[in-house]
Amino acid sequence: MNYFCIGLLLLANYVSAQSVITGKITDAKNQSVPYINITLHERNTTTILAFAITDAAGRYSIKYTSNADSLQLKVYGMGFATQTKMVDNRAQEVNLQLQEKYTELKEVVIKETPITRSGDTLSYSVNTFKTHVTVPLVTSSSGFQG
């Protein structure tokens, strides 16, 4: 019976700590913006507590659990400047207006691993050996002076 009461108290505590932030994201023309990412963080941390992505109507809803006094909302998406906003830790509606900003996404090409091993087989990636660096030939005699 005691364990049951403790469990009930813990559950009540957990439930009370759970909260939800909802809202709408619009652009400078007050048009709703879909596919915007919203992440929720505790102050000065990069750890994501919870996240949401806006729907066709620009709406989002983030359920989270935290005991911090305040939290940081980070709002970002393609074609818009990233926005951050500190909010109190409570259920509330947070509507934000984003400014359009074209950001060139970082392009990346990862180099192949030149030699890989699979069991007792070594595989060579020919492309990685196609370098354009000219290595000067040095004869053994040039290493001797005088």
Next chain:
Amino acid sequence: MKIILFWAFIACGIFPSTIPPNYRAMYRLVSHPDSTNLNRIVEEHFLLFIKENQSSYFASENFLKRDSIDRLVKEGKLSVGELISEPKYRFKTRFSKFIIKDYLQKTVTTHEVIISVFPWKYTEQSDLAWTISAEQDTLSGYPCTKAITHYAGRQYEAWFTADIPISDGPYIFGGLPGLIVKLNDTKNHYVFTLEQFGKYSGKITEMLAYRKQQPVVLTHQKAFEKREEVRKDQTTAISNMTGISFDNQKVKRSGSSEYVPYRESLPDRSWDNNPLELKLK
């Protein structure tokens, strides 16, 4: 004159375009098709085309090449005879799937062509339940955060980056606040790694050529059952789907003049025991 000036402004880029550009991501998959022999490794490259931040198209590079060849045959630019006789037109893939994600509808449509005369497709809501962890790392040059989910009998770890704010990734995976840079099941039997990402101005294949037959619509469960039938006993599966019986047919054994029953001529496929989708629900 005004019209000429308008088009001149357009050409000069005076009026900025509000349509987001297209992007292309290339993933390398390293997989173990035989769970009893992890020395057997299959590598394959996959392409994810992201169109105007509205939809995406994902397939094996070889599958797309195969589709291009089918398109040439369909348009009469390549004969069926040339296709059969020339090895250069054959492209092997273990993933005969073409996956379309609709960001607005939040749907994933999978087109599957295991047997070309019986292609199928199914559409599902993208409802992966992700748990984001506190783990962070730099992968492929991007700062990434780890997230965990379950799909088709496997637990997956995905590393995504907010630096690319596109909620997508390899295969049917996506729905995170950033592009997936690396995705692996916890046994590392299937590992997708981002190898290239950049803007793309080429033509995007938005639908398969379907040279022989249009796809039938199935449920994911039914498609899974049919795929498993083919994997476990290809001959019986094809017989069931097409009504053609191979039981009384004899073929020449490879490398000899001896005729053997069709089934005996088939190569051993017991190594194919570890599909990406192990079970549904």
